[in-house]
Amino acid sequence: MLSKVKRLLIGRPRKSTALEEEKLNKLRALAILSSDALSSVAYGTEQILLVLITAGFAALWYSIPISIAVLGLLVILILSYRQTIFSYPGGGGAYIVAQDNLGKAPSLIAGGSLLVDYILTVAVSSSAGTDAITSAFPSLHDHRIAIALTMIIFLTIMNLRGVTESASVLAVPIYLFVVAIFVLIISGIIHYVTGGAHAAAPQFGATVSNVSLFLLLKAFSSGCSALTGVEAVSNAIPNFRKPAAKNAATTLMMMGLILGCMFIGISLLAYWYGIRPNPHETVISQIANATFGRGVMYYIIQGVTALILFLAANTAYSAFPLLAFMLAKDKYMPHMFMVRGDRLGYSNGILFLSIFSALLVIVFGGNTGNLIPLYAVGVFIPFTLSQLGMMIRWIRLKPSGWVVKLAINTIGMLTTLSITLIFIFTKFSQVWVVFIFLPLVLYFFMKISRHYENTAEQLRIDITKDKPMVKGNTIIIPVAGITRVVMNTISYAKTLSDNVVAVYVGMDDEAIRKMEQKWEEWDVGIRLVVLRSRYRSIISPLRKFIDTVEWKKADEDHITVLIPQFITKHWWENILHNQTSLLMRAYLINYKDVIVTTVPFHLNK
Template structure:
């Protein structure tokens, strides 16, 4: 297993190599913007799906809706620029909300982002699989299996370390940007030269049945293209020096590229009159219309598939760092603070991969069912972080605070409107948020309460005195006269003032026989025999231990139970033997004032 781990993950890195794992701007742009950039492959499609439910005449509304999405993007980029400079230690919306709005607001932002990163992986991989099956329809029946395999591969890639995964992922991300720019450029060139006839409805055409509700629903669907914008603010510590400046540069580059790609795809989709299809993505239809099914089309589909799948890496980059902040504040298990062999937070990476696979299986890899939950999970932290920054500027009144306040105020208002639109127009799809958010926040509080309680009980104080004991009674359960028992008795005599051996018999004959053999073998150690009518070993032993424990406490003695255990040379041999010793140990570990010791005897064959 160790050799397999080394092959899959790589050799361990020294702690001193941690600085070498930090990212430069080019690698950070690839690894942290892959989620945001990939969303252009399904964000525009979500707008068209809603408009298609009215009629094809309504497709011209995609242009003003796209402009509104771009305005929101600009507001978010400017807002998160201020978050990065104000909180260069990372943590994003969780830290901002916790520090400025209070504990519960921070926890809502934190758990929303944790769930969002899980959905990032599930949605991205599912969308990437859709792109693959659009090009190769014969693979439709294996969608879930393919998506799960992709998640496992990305998980292993991230376990190998940040810089290694960034080096590998940089090429597909930039190749995707190049391919989409080629598609947009090729489409615009053909439009200008009359190579593509006009298939769209003129802007301003009257559409029967259109309503503000449906337009807002289409806008909220298009906002899914903005997911992943916050990832840079969460991962500031991963940047090379100066981290805040490099993070802001990466954020602006990501926003600029995202705006160009989103606007280009929306315009081409409108001009070509593309209609969403279940079996083929909008990007696939656009590329096919412009280039036909030639090598350029398959390059675009291939890079789209890659970016959608590898967009999951944004979740793998940000989830572990957010989990570290929550674990440091005692809201989730401490195991998320531990770095793995390759200096990444392996427990967070594995947890994220497992949760994403579970979601893909539950939703059968159907992206459209995940996107509304995905988007609402992003905009709740967006809104809280903007409100937190407003509170910060009002409270501190630092230099230039008014202009900063205006930026965050505009961002907060737009994000709040988007959240409201989601709940109004897609309540049937996002209602689980209203149940799971309070439950997870309650769980966070319970976890912290446990950690605080443990610290209080373990803390040393000057007034407390350690209990002084006068002796140690050692109880050794035995199953016969063997080397295992002999080994355990030797150890018991070393640590105990009084040693008692206990044998549980299932019939009277074996009880008498054991007494006779014991008298001849170890007459210096008292043997207590117990008769079990119901063939249970644990129950009579635990009753005796309760009696001996009470007597030991009366005499100010401690009680130690030494459990003999032989260890097989090969792991599969364990299933050939009963595990009564393990069951007894598990039971005794939760009793008070009992020390439980296992004395192993290792078999050589």
């Protein structure tokens, strides 16, 4: 049943030889890996206006120079990450750059920050997409969490089906969004130029007395949330078709050009139309309403905006599993993240990402505003470490043209470091949790690494000296009565050893007397050891008996416990029986240095 549902949802397994077919061309990669960055157009300008409006409507003109500054930072980041792509074509982005140039601790900070950022990407995107829907249909406002969770489930299923299939399906609405935004910008400009915009824009260049440098820096840092997702292409280079590095660099440049044009276009329209931030209607919604009215085009723009905000999460679904794979390969995350699923994707990484992002949506109540500052800090820390790592690389290697490359990364590092500090100082009440959560992530990385080191040390052998010891085998069979299950187990035990003993734990004298009598009559050539349990426990007397056998036989015999267990025909019938065999196995496998084997007997009806 479960297998059929799985096949229906994610499709038939694919052969390992089909891995190359899962690689992305530039157009598909642009859609999948740029969806996060492109979607930030829907809320980047709004985040700037939310800060400026606290100083009054007249202060909204500052959104234009702030948007230009954000655009300048975008150019720096695109050029910087283009250099990273060619220097580290294996992918991994900030984590690999920091590991190679800054050392273990900075690389783990970068890797941990990126993992947290990708989880937040899914939470922010699903929340922001819900905001776009509720702006068009206010009656759905009370169902925001359910809508966001539904989209996370949809994206999880799509990505479990494989990179190529999800790219083919999801690329269409992403490109529709790009077309719709450019139609909105061009139509909006024409509408404004022809005098169609009636709302008065704040006077450009006017002095506003209560606008401080602190406020402008806060607005700038908020606008930089539009740059989240820029690093995703450099992290996911292995997902590209060959030549992977060249295709990734081209995709990055295309993404930067599209994002820059859309972001500055929306900022200009918001200023010209005199748009004020509204908790019940997004800036995109207000611009579309002012340009087209509440007609068909308005609902098309709102629909594709909601889709791109939801699908922005797909960037994280592409990058998170790859980064988790690299950390697992370096023994900082569980090895399960290295395993490819039926459809050749890293399924465990996809499921982990979905579960934790869904929890964030529930905890934060689907409130995008509460998540974005945390989200932006999570990405600007790796930005800074990546730029610093590349600076050290150029100074260390000094390749041709290294001075220009160093200058680009130096400007990028200083800018992203400044933004990180601005975020921390201006929004500490919203981002303080980073200073608790990130050290916890690093602590878990180190604990996992230490566990793998300890495990390897204890399992490692010297093949020139260490040889298997030849021992006998003492077999213990816990029995609850004389049944076909017990007979099946004894039959198997006799093929393994001549030294077999059955153990019966009795609760009262009458039960013990009957068992001893029946066993004697059965006469299977196996000695029965009877243990009395005064406290109705089976495991405690059995444990003491095994301790005794271990003490006597440890040097000369292996101790094997064969647990008889019948398997019901239908899964639900299991709940009608006690689970003593499972409890026994769980205890012995975890606390005793013995071999534990379950011998099944299948019921036919």
